[in-house]
Amino acid sequence: MRAEDGAGIVEVARLDWAELDAFLATATGASFYQCSTWLRSLETVYGYRVGWLLRRAQGEIEGLLPFADSTRYG
Numbered sequence: 001m002r003a004e005d006g007a008g009i010v011e012v013a014r015l016d017w018a019e020l021d022a023f024l025a026t027a028t029g030a031s032f033y034q035c036s037t038w039l040r041s042l043e044t045v046y047g048y049r050v051g052w053l054l055r056r057a058q059g060e061i062e063g064l065l066p067f068a069d070s071t072r073y074g
Contacts, residue, residue: 025035 022032025032030038
C-alpha cells in the first residue's frame with residue numbers, strides 16, 4: 001500500500017502488531033491488551049496509513065521516553 005507524505009509518495013508496510021503492541025505497552029505502561037485494542041481500532045478507522053504514521057512517530061516517542069527499551073526497536 002502507498003501513502004502520500006510531504007515529500008512525496010512512500011511505501012507503507014503493514015503494521016507489525018506484536019512489535020508495536022510491546023513498544024506501546026513498555027512506553028506507556030498500558031497493558032498489552034489495551035495497546036493491541038487501540039492499534040487495531042486505529043487501523044480499522046484510518047486504514048494502513050496509520051501504520052506508516054506510527055512507525056514514523058515511534059522513533060520520536062522513544063527519544064522522549066528514556067525508560068522505553070530502544071535497543072529492541074531499532
